[in-house]
Amino acid sequence: MFTSVSEAILLKHGLRSDRIWTSKFLYRSIFRHIPLFLDTYVLMKSQYWSRERIERIQDERLKDLFHHVTHVPYWRDVFNTAGVDASMSPREILSKLPVTLKKALVGKRMDYITDASLLAKSDPDYTSGSTGKPFHFLQDWHASLRSFAVTERIFRSTGKRFPIVYMRARPRNGFTFYRHVWFYIRGYNSIRHRVNDFKELGRQLRKGFILYGYTSWVVELARQMEKLGIELPVRVAMVAGEHLTESDRAYVERVMKTELFTLYASREVGFLGYECELHNMHISEEWAYVEVVDENNLPLPPGREGRILVTTFDNRVMPFIRYEIGDTGVMTDSLCACGRTLRTLTFKGRTTELIELEDSRTVSLLDIAYALGSYRDSIRQYQIIQTGKVSFVMKVVPGSSFDAHKESLDALMVRLLHPRVRIQWELTGTIPEAKSGKAVYFIRDFENKS
Numbered sequence: 384m385f386t387s388v389s390e391a392i393l394l395k396h397g398l399r400s401d402r403i404w405t406s407k408f409l410y411r412s413i414f415r416h417i418p419l420f421l422d423t424y425v426l427m428k429s430q431y432w433s434r435e436r437i438e439r440i441q442d443e444r445l446k447d448l449f450h451h452v453t454h455v456p457y458w459r460d461v462f463n464t465a466g467v468d469a470s471m472s473p474r475e476i477l478s479k480l481p482v483t484l485k486k487a488l489v490g491k492r493m494d495y496i497t498d499a500s501l502l503a504k505s506d507p508d509y510t511s512g513s514t515g516k517p518f519h520f521l522q523d524w525h526a527s528l529r530s531f532a533v534t535e536r537i538f539r540s541t542g543k544r545f546p547i548v549y550m551r552a553r554p555r556n557g558f559t560f561y562r563h564v565w566f567y568i569r570g571y572n573s574i575r576h577r578v579n580d581f582k583e584l585g586r587q588l589r590k591g592f593i594l595y596g597y598t599s600w601v602v603e604l605a606r607q608m609e610k611l612g613i614e615l616p617v618r619v620a621m622v623a624g625e626h627l628t629e630s631d632r633a634y635v636e637r638v639m640k641t642e643l644f645t646l647y648a649s650r651e652v653g654f655l656g657y658e659c660e661l662h663n664m665h666i667s668e669e670w671a672y673v674e675v676v677d678e679n680n681l682p683l684p685p686g687r688e689g690r691i692l693v694t695t696f697d698n699r700v701m702p703f704i705r706y707e708i709g710d711t712g713v714m715t716d717s718l719c720a721c722g723r724t725l726r727t728l729t730f731k732g733r734t735t736e737l738i739e740l741e742d743s744r745t746v747s748l749l750d751i752a753y754a755l756g757s758y759r760d761s762i763r764q765y766q767i768i769q770t771g772k773v774s775f776v777m778k779v780v781p782g783s784s785f786d787a788h789k790e791s792l793d794a795l796m797v798r799l800l801h802p803r804v805r806i807q808w809e810l811t812g813t814i815p816e817a818k819s820g821k822a823v824y825f826i827r828d829f830e831n832k833s
């Protein structure tokens with residue numbers, strides 16, 4: 384079949400073959416700018432291609448992936464059990480495969496869930512997992528190489544070209560290595576002690592920079608900037624998707640005098656989505672096949688909310704296929720007015736962040752975050768601890784107007800949670816962060832024995 388040069392690059396044929404660029408010599412050398420350049424060049428174009436063309440590329444990439452997973456014992460077993468065969472189309476095969484839960488992979492022997500021949504060309508990583516054990520996984524160089532360009536496109540889509548200041552607790556595989564400055568931060572609570580370092584950074588990067596970090600970190604930095612009257616040349620603020628309320632977005636934009644964009648990513652499956660200039664979240668469909676499914680794991684039509692499943696094309700050492708990322712969302716089918724043809728997704732929340740109450744009532748933590756967002760002067764930080772089916776401790780770092788608003792906050796929580804809810808407010812100076820350094824908004828501190 385005829386493929387254009389651009390398609391050949393996306394499909395990693397010919398000159399863009401991974402066989403060449405993941406050789407030990409080239410991958411670790413300055414030559415890795417070449418595939419980065421080629422991939423970025425094509426990805427900047429392919430986001431505007433026809434749907435038909437994008438879907439054809441996805442089919443090719445799925446076919447290629449399914450061919451490769453036979454090197455992984457775990458996937459060989461899954462494919463055999465699912466009863467799929469080579470005569471089926473890639474999407475048919477996909478629909479027959481079960482959903483992969485993280486807990487199905489945690490604790491499995493590495494040689495069972497990986498392609499042994501790629502171990503030498505892979506980097507280890509783990510998710511700290513705010514609930515439960517860390518999950519150790521591998522990302523191979525094939526995936527990292529493509530991911531460099533996927534992340535490069537995310538930043539270029541802001542329309543601004545500045546150095547990227549990346550606030551992180553530890554490095555991350557597959558993040559663009561080109562023009563980025565790594566700003567090490569232990570965690571959320573250390574930001575207020577690093578204000579002088581930020582000021583120094585502002586002096587060094589006087590012409591401006593793109594600030595990227597967890598949502599809670601960027602919001603916290605804005606708080607410190609406002610409190611201390613500091614200005615930094617932040618041209619774009621970029622945050623990782625979760626927990627960005629409209630009021631947080633407006634707050635960061637006002638204090639930092641900047642425009643804020645979100646991206647959608649997870650450590651295991653990489654950089655899945657990015658916001659365009661119209662602030663719609665486009666899926667990186669050249670990198671991953673994303674499904675929104677119902678309770679029977681069947682794909683839902685656009686406009687219906689469901690669980691998000693992800694299949695990534697490039698990570699061959701440890702494939703993630705129909706991987707349940709733990710989020711819910713809604714896929715949009717209408718094309719975005721920005722001209723990009725990549726489908727858009729509205730993130731609805733993390734399934735792990737649903738608060739379960741009496742009478743099988745569940746409340747999304749995101750809804751509470753939205754509501755509390757309009758009480759910024761009363762609540763500077765919060766953590767909701769569920770101590771029983773309808774009892775909660777609200778740990779709060781109070782702001783100046785907390786006392787004045789306490790009654791309406793009580794009423795708000797009753798309205799949001801449950802008519803019989805009991806709230807105990809606990810005022811504190813600081814709220815501990817998670818191991819990853821992120822802020823922790825919710826803790827379930829009781830056994831649900833229903």
Ligand SMILES: [Zn+2]
Nearest residue numbers: 659663719721
């Ligand atoms: Zn758009």
